[in-house]
Structure formats: structure tokens, C-alpha cells
Amino acid sequence: MKTIITLLLILLNSVNLSAQELTGKQLLDKSIQYHDPTGAWNTFNAEFTVRMKTPTASDRLSDIIINIPEEYFSVTAVRDTIKTVYTINKGVCNTNIAKDAPKQNRTPCETAALYKNYYTYLYGLPMKLKDEGTIISETVTKRTFKGKEYLVLQVNYTQKVGSDVWFFYFDPATYAMEVYQFFKGDPEAEGANTGEYILLTEEVLINKIKMPKNRAWYYNKDDGYLGTDILE
Incomplete structure (x- = not known):
């Protein structure tokens, strides 16, 4: 039993040492x-849906497409009855924004770039740390x-x-x-x-x-x- 405990301690210490030396x-x-x-990740091409829940507003449902090889990004977001669409295809921006959508300080294409960077960065972690x-x-x-x-x-x-x-x-x-x-x-x-x-x-x-x-x-x-x- 003493030998087993000693071996376990050696193994645990080696794991800790390995972590410290990384x-x-x-x-x-x-x-x-x-x-x-x-x-x-480098060939990522998928569509997924993100529900954003906040304590002060109704849910926002976003359908997101990220196609890295084709340099394509799109997010279609719906909150209540308001729908917005932001797309960047090989650097070309297209948007479709409901008339009753809240006004923003950015231009629609600036917002599209912001969403692209936000979703690609967060859902590309930790791989994006190689950028x-x-x-x-x-x-x-x-x-x-x-x-x-x-x-x-x-x-x-x-x-x-x-x-x-x-x-x-x-x-x-x-x-x-x-x-x-x-x-x-x-x-x-x-x-x-x-x-x-x-x-x-x-x-x-x-x-x-x-x-x-x-x-x-x-x-x-x-x-x-x-x-x-x-x-x-």
C-alpha cells in the first residue's frame, strides 16, 4: 500500500510539474x-443559431453562417417583430434592416463588420489566438x-x-x-x-x-x- 501511495504522489507531482513547465x-x-x-477551423463552414438572453430585453435569435474558405459571413437576427440581416461576402457588404429597428451610431456595413468580427472571434476560440x-x-x-x-x-x-x-x-x-x-x-x-x-x-x-x-x-x-x- 505504501508503494502504491508513493507512486500516486510521484504521478501527481509530475502532472503538476508538467503544467508549471508549459x-x-x-x-x-x-x-x-x-x-x-x-x-x-481553417475550413470551417457551418450554420448555427444563437439565442441571446438578457435581463432587460426580450430574447434575440440569430442565425449565423460562417464559411471561412469562401470568405462569407451572414447573421439574420430577430427580436420581437424586428428582423435584421447583415452579410459580408468576400468583403462586399449587404444589409436588410427593418424600418423600425433601433437607430445606431454606426453605418449598417460597420455593424456588419462588427458582427462578423464578434461571432468569428468568439466561436473561433481558442483557435483565433493564432491570428x-x-x-x-x-x-x-x-x-x-x-x-x-x-x-x-x-x-x-x-x-x-x-x-x-x-x-x-x-x-x-x-x-x-x-x-x-x-x-x-x-x-x-x-x-x-x-x-x-x-x-x-x-x-x-x-x-x-x-x-x-x-x-x-x-x-x-x-x-x-x-x-x-x-x-x-
Whole structure:
């Protein structure tokens, strides 16, 4: 029995040591291997539906098409009786917006580009962290968040891409991405009390990629609940 316990301790210690010795890029690669084991993201071509639930408004149902090889993106969103359609096909924008849709500060094509970047980035994670302009920290840290210990990867971006500072939380056993968090600048300085964190629960297999079914959004500053995106 003593020998078995000793072996178990050695194995556990070796797992912990391995996690501590991971570089940021190695951790990212392990997470990509978990979520996209066949490398399907680069040829992703699928349609899926996202229901957005918020505490202050009725649900918004969005039918989304992402076809990376054909450079095609489309989102058809319906809330109450209002329907909007935004499409970008090889860089060419087309929109169809209901007359009673809320007015926006952006042009329709600026909104289309915003939706394309938003949905492609979030549903392409963690694979999108391989994109140009992404700065992966070489240091992997351990952090307890909501009672669970994670391997945490800090990600910054070049000035051209953006100034937000992101943290991605991975399960130390499977390397599944379970939380991410961003700040509007350095969280120890001007970014303090800014940004949000997102809790990921359950999984759905789309185009051979394990994607989170639920994304629940909260403010960093006070844990205020913003809403949940649900894959249907």
C-alpha cells in the first residue's frame, strides 16, 4: 500500500510539474487540440443559431453562417417583430434592416463588420489566438476562479488590433477553455474595474469543433450579470 501511495504522489507531482513547465504557446496548442482535434477551423463552414438572453430585453435569435474558405459571413437576427440581416461576402457588404429597428451610431456595413468580427472571434476560440497581431504570454500562471483552479494564459494584441488585455482559463486536466476575461487596458492600472468575464458551460459539436453551448457574461467590477448566449 505504501508503494502504491508513493507512486500516486510521484504521478501527481509530475502532472503538476508538467503544467508549471508549459509555455503559453504550448498551453494554447493543447487547448486547440482539445477543441479542434482535426484542425477543422481553417475550413470551417457551418450554420448555427444563437439565442441571446438578457435581463432587460426580450430574447434575440440569430442565425449565423460562417464559411471561412469562401470568405462569407451572414447573421439574420430577430427580436420581437424586428428582423435584421447583415452579410459580408468576400468583403462586399449587404444589409436588410427593418424600418423600425433601433437607430445606431454606426453605418449598417460597420455593424456588419462588427458582427462578423464578434461571432468569428468568439466561436473561433481558442483557435483565433493564432491570428496575426496576437501576443501570447510565455508564462502560464495558476489562478483560482469561482472556486476552481485553472491554468491561465494572458493575451495582448498589437496596437493595430486592439488594446484590451485578455485572460483565458483552461482546465488543468483536459485543457478545455472554461472562462475568459478582458480588461480595457492594464488590469493593474487604467484597466482596473473595467471589462467583463465570460463563463463557458456545456459543449456542442459543430463542424467537428467542441464549442461552448452557453456563454454567460458578467462585469468584472461587481459581478453584474449582462446576459447569456446559448447555442441552439
